[in-house]
Amino acid sequence: MDNNQLHNLSPLAIDFEDFFETSLCGFVITDGEGKIFSVNNRTAEWLNSTPDQFQGKRFSDLLAVGGKIYFETHLWPLLRMQGYFDEVAVELANTGNGKIPIYLNGYERKGDNNQPLFMRFTLFKASDRRLYEENLQIAKQLAEAKLNIEQKNAQIREQFIAVLGHDLRNPLGGIMSAAQILARTEINERDERLVNIIQSGAKRMYEMINNIMDLARGRLGGGIPITPIVVELEKLLNQISDELKVAWPDRQIESNFEIIETVECDPSRISQLISNLLANAITHGSAETPILFKAVVKENLWEISVTNNGIPIPKEAMAHLFHPFYRKDERSSQNGLGLGLYIASEIAKAHNGTLTVTSDEEQTCFTFSAPLQLKTHIE
Amino acid sequence: MSILKRNNVVVKGDGENVMMFAHGFGCDQNMWRFIYPAFEADYKIVLFDHVGAGNSDISAYSYKKYDSLEGYAQDIVEIGKELAIKNMVFVGHSASAMMGLIAADIAPEMFKSVILVSPSPSYINDNGYIGGFNRSEIDELLESLDNNHLGWSMAMAPVIMGNQDRKELGDELSNSFCKTDPEIAKHFARTTFLTDKRDILELTKVPSLILQCSNDVIAPVEVGHYMHGIMQNSKLIVMNATGHCPNLSAPEETIATIRNYLHG
Numbered sequence: 001m002d003n004n005q006l007h008n009l010s011p012l013a014i015d016f017e018d019f020f021e022t023s024l025c026g027f028v029i030t031d032g033e034g035k036i037f038s039v040n041n042r043t044a045e046w047l048n049s050t051p052d053q054f055q056g057k058r059f060s061d062l063l064a065v066g067g068k069i070y071f072e073t074h075l076w077p078l079l080r081m082q083g084y085f086d087e088v089a090v091e092l093a094n095t096g097n098g099k100i101p102i103y104l105n106g107y108e109r110k111g112d113n114n115q116p117l118f119m120r121f122t123l124f125k126a127s128d129r130r131l132y133e134e135n136l137q138i139a140k141q142l143a144e145a146k147l148n149i150e151q152k153n154a155q156i157r158e159q160f161i162a163v164l165g166h167d168l169r170n171p172l173g174g175i176m177s178a179a180q181i182l183a184r185t186e187i188n189e190r191d192e193r194l195v196n197i198i199q200s201g202a203k204r205m206y207e208m209i210n211n212i213m214d215l216a217r218g219r220l221g222g223g224i225p226i227t228p229i230v231v232e233l234e235k236l237l238n239q240i241s242d243e244l245k246v247a248w249p250d251r252q253i254e255s256n257f258e259i260i261e262t263v264e265c266d267p268s269r270i271s272q273l274i275s276n277l278l279a280n281a282i283t284h285g286s287a288e289t290p291i292l293f294k295a296v297v298k299e300n301l302w303e304i305s306v307t308n309n310g311i312p313i314p315k316e317a318m319a320h321l322f323h324p325f326y327r328k329d330e331r332s333s334q335n336g337l338g339l340g341l342y343i344a345s346e347i348a349k350a351h352n353g354t355l356t357v358t359s360d361e362e363q364t365c366f367t368f369s370a371p372l373q374l375k376t377h378i379e
Numbered sequence: 380m381s382i383l384k385r386n387n388v389v390v391k392g393d394g395e396n397v398m399m400f401a402h403g404f405g406c407d408q409n410m411w412r413f414i415y416p417a418f419e420a421d422y423k424i425v426l427f428d429h430v431g432a433g434n435s436d437i438s439a440y441s442y443k444k445y446d447s448l449e450g451y452a453q454d455i456v457e458i459g460k461e462l463a464i465k466n467m468v469f470v471g472h473s474a475s476a477m478m479g480l481i482a483a484d485i486a487p488e489m490f491k492s493v494i495l496v497s498p499s500p501s502y503i504n505d506n507g508y509i510g511g512f513n514r515s516e517i518d519e520l521l522e523s524l525d526n527n528h529l530g531w532s533m534a535m536a537p538v539i540m541g542n543q544d545r546k547e548l549g550d551e552l553s554n555s556f557c558k559t560d561p562e563i564a565k566h567f568a569r570t571t572f573l574t575d576k577r578d579i580l581e582l583t584k585v586p587s588l589i590l591q592c593s594n595d596v597i598a599p600v601e602v603g604h605y606m607h608g609i610m611q612n613s614k615l616i617v618m619n620a621t622g623h624c625p626n627l628s629a630p631e632e633t634i635a636t637i638r639n640y641l642h643g
Contacts, residue, residue, distance in 0.1 A: 066523030073405035
């Protein structure tokens with residue numbers, strides 16, 4: 001339409017004609033079978049052509065071959081079945097301007113007899129958008145590759161820890177037996193003191209190595225393995241608290257067991273868990289008040305809790321408490337490797353149970369809870 | 380997982396004779412929504428989704444099995460056995476037309492006749508054979524699927540929505556009738572468009588009707604003539620319908636043509 005023709009039209013008609021032809025998006029109208037009626041100037045311009053060149057062609061002829069096949073096999077069927085499709089990314093055929101990426105929307109207009117009258121398509125140029133999407137995809141791939149490498153590294157590190165722990169045990173075993181033999185021989189007081197130092201140091205080291213091995217099992221395999229048997233719980237718990245009372249004779253542990261039933265568990269692992277909780281309560285809790293050591297059976301659960309008074313666990317520490325290598329003070333080695341609570345929670349998990357904590361100004365309480373009937377999937 | 384569940388098999392009506400409809404690359408059994416009702420009075424209708432499409436069991440998808448049309452043909456035979464089908468009329472669209480011919484070769488007793496809607500034994504031009512595409516064009520299609528250019532929104536919409544309790548939003552965005560896992564769609568496209576099954580045509584004995592559309596960019600009319608020229612007991616009808624899916628663009632003409640053939 002030239003300017004002379006434009007002058008003869010009413011303002012509304014000019015506006016509409018102009019809107020159709022030169023909008024920033026492409027408009028294409030086809031018949032019910034996909035044969036082109038009308039293509040606006042904008043679309044023709046993108047395709048380096050004029051609107052009349054498209055008369056009678058199929059809509060898919062406007063698209064690059066990928067989109068062309070996709071249109072005929074997916075999009076056009078969608079129009080007939082669903083009546084519309086939205087925001088599909090395709091490319092225009094390369095007719096001199098390159099394959100311009102577009103977003104395509106289409107809908108089908110049906111007549112009174114439910115037959116398609118015509119189909120309308122709206123084309124949005126999407127070069128920048130496509131670039132952005134491609135960058136997103138590349139970023140995603142890079143992040144995935146990086147994560148993959150990190151995970152492999154972490155696995156290698158953990159395997160290393162497992163092997164190291166295992167190999168350290170043999171020479172340590174030698175040291176421990178030698179110290180034991182020395183302790184049994186007649187030696188002077190000074191040497192006896194030295195043997196004691198060797199023995200207690202070796203014992204600490206032995207425990208740390210065991211913890212490291214448990215960590216590696218927890219991280220690498222399917223968790224800490226347990227061998228459950230039927231256990232008289234009260235007897236087991238008394239044993240544990242007695243042992244700790246011997247080690248810390250000036251601290252009070254108040255036991256309150258409401259156990260009637262026997263439970264199925266791995267006694268040495270449960271001892272490890274409970275004595276860890278009690279030792280923590282002794283080391284971190286207030287020395288003035290006794291530690292409450294409770295055990296109850298509730299419906300299908302057995303629950304053991306250790307409660308102490310004293311300074312509450314800081315809020316920011318709560319989230320990491322059960323993570324491996326977490327220590328209150330990273331510079332201090334006084335608390336060992338920081339694996340105790342991690343291993344305790346892994347032991348709870350291995351019993352299909354949980355280890356939880358609450359802590360406020362009044363008291364800090366760790367609770368282990370597990371089902372009485374261990375599920376069959378535990379070997 | 381039963382075979383009927385795996386392929387989301389839907390059986391309608393209880394006529395003695397069976398008419399099975401198989402969809403091609405693209406959508407699912409919904410493709411036949413305008414066609415099968417016309418035959419429901421005379422036939423027991425069997426509809427299904429190929430594994431990977433529609434409401435089939437996606438977990439049954441095997442990249443090895445479905446690397447060839449034979450894998451799909453095997454499923455058609457299995458469905459036929461499960462439903463104790465004998466002497467059926469098989470209607471296959473696009474890639475499924477060739478699957479039907481392969482299945483008829485494996486289990487001839489199951490097939491009375493096959494109706495091939497917009498079929499093509501090979502999509503790539505080769506030495507005088509007109510398949511419709513150059514190898515480079517098919518490579519371009521596969522490449523655009525690899526780069527995830529096509530259907531980007533279809534694949535991404537559910538992820539972006541990520542809203543399990545308002546699943547309908549995801550469905551709405553992902554154009555639910557053609558929902559396909561993008562990886563599976565890619566593989567199906569590869570299997571479909573790189574297959575050359577021209578060699579089975581001359582061995583085919585089952586009576587067949589070839590329905591070709593005028594102006595189909597996927598399977599040009601020359602392909603129909605080529606097939607008709609080689610296949611015994613075949614009949615070719617070039618319809619007025621255009622495009623690749625006459626079952627959707629011209630259901631009346633498609634129904635009438637099939638009916639004429641079956642009654643003729």
